[in-house]
Amino acid sequence: MKKTNPSFLNGVPELLVLRLLARRAMYGYQIVEEIRTQSGEALSFGEGCIYPYLHHLEAEKFVSSRRLEVEGRSRNYYQLTPRGEKRLAELGSEWKRVTAGVARLLGEQYA
Amino acid sequence: MPDFIDQLRCRLLELGCPADRMRRMVREVAEHRDDLLVAAQMEGVGVAEAEARLGSPQVLAEELMESLRHATWCGRHRFISFGLLPLLLFPVFWLLALFFGALAGYLVCCGGNEITLKNLTANPVALSHLLLVLRGTDYITTGLLFLGFCLLARRSGAGFKWLGVAGLICAVYALFLGWGLMPYTFYLSFTIHPNWLRAAIPLSMLVLACWRRQRVVHEALKTAR
Numbered sequence: 408m409k410k411t412n413p414s415f416l417n418g419v420p421e422l423l424v425l426r427l428l429a430r431r432a433m434y435g436y437q438i439v440e441e442i443r444t445q446s447g448e449a450l451s452f453g454e455g456c457i458y459p460y461l462h463h464l465e466a467e468k469f470v471s472s473r474r475l476e477v478e479g480r481s482r483n484y485y486q487l488t489p490r491g492e493k494r495l496a497e498l499g500s501e502w503k504r505v506t507a508g509v510a511r512l513l514g515e516q517y518a
Numbered sequence: 519m520p521d522f523i524d525q526l527r528c529r530l531l532e533l534g535c536p537a538d539r540m541r542r543m544v545r546e547v548a549e550h551r552d553d554l555l556v557a558a559q560m561e562g563v564g565v566a567e568a569e570a571r572l573g574s575p576q577v578l579a580e581e582l583m584e585s586l587r588h589a590t591w592c593g594r595h596r597f598i599s600f601g602l603l604p605l606l607l608f609p610v611f612w613l614l615a616l617f618f619g620a621l622a623g624y625l626v627c628c629g630g631n632e633i634t635l636k637n638l639t640a641n642p643v644a645l646s647h648l649l650l651v652l653r654g655t656d657y658i659t660t661g662l663l664f665l666g667f668c669l670l671a672r673r674s675g676a677g678f679k680w681l682g683v684a685g686l687i688c689a690v691y692a693l694f695l696g697w698g699l700m701p702y703t704f705y706l707s708f709t710i711h712p713n714w715l716r717a718a719i720p721l722s723m724l725v726l727a728c729w730r731r732q733r734v735v736h737e738a739l740k741t742a743r
Contacts, residue, residue: 434549436550452573454571454572454573458546458550458578459584460585463585463588463589465589483549
């Protein structure tokens with residue numbers, strides 16, 4: 408059967424969060440700020456939503472969390488697990504495949 | 519009016535969030551809120567505007583509970599876990615517990631005296647002891663089985679609706695499952711004579727769980743005010 412891409416939209420936040428955590432361990436507020444600033448404020452959402460999302464990723468064992476004290480402030484830091492790295496690679500290649508398809512469809516005008 | 523964090527805490531409690539998970543969720547969101555307020559102060563933005571960036575506390579609580587449910591098999595498959603599983607597990611475990619209870623009771627009460635099921639009725643002391651062991655096993659098993667579903671519902675964040683479904687199934691079984699001692703045999707069966715006392719065990723546990731949740735939510739609201 409031809410491979411479909413139902414996770415095209417659902418997988419975008421997952422891809423973004425895993426990509427950010429691949430660079431370094433972060434806590435919820437940092438992740439939200441990074442998404443906001445690095446996307447040029449194009450991506451914004453109810454910031455609390457990041458926690459159900461992180462907990463879901465943790466339950467899937469794509470990320471792990473630990474309590475760390477940095478500059479006198481204690482926060483829950485999330486970091487990518489080996490399973491999360493694999494997931495990131497899968498989502499990354501899926502993203503490339505889908506965006507290449509969309510780009511071909513839209514043509515140069517929207518590239 | 520309760521602040522954002524208190525509203526979140528109360529809604530999580532209402533949804534039946536386990537205490538340890540609730541503490542972690544509330545702590546993380548509270549820390550996020552603190553960071554937002556520090557940033558807002560530097561940018562000259564008001565508290566309400568900064569809190570609005572977190573979204574609605576009610577919606578957030580529901581999403582946090584959904585993530586908790588998603589983390590366990592029972593949470594993801596609530597119909598199977600709290601609708602079908604009690605239907606299958608209750609009679610099986612109850613039968614097994616009663617069978618082993620009867621066996622243990624027989625060995626303890628009658629083992630050393632060469633009493634068989636045939637002449638058990640002729641020995642009223644042994645008979646009353648055996649009946650006591652069986653009744654105890656019966657009622658304790660009913661309670662423990664429903665307690666298992668309570669713990670499962672709590673751990674998976676399934677909520678009171680599904681716990682209620684499991685409780686009703688357990689109560690119906692408790693109402694109509696029966697056992698008895700005959701001169702030649704020990705039998706287990708469905709009966710048309712309902713056992714209201716046994717059925718009251720899961721139902722009263724359900725009522726107790728609901729009352730406890732209401733009390734906890736009420737206290738959290740009182741503290742918030």
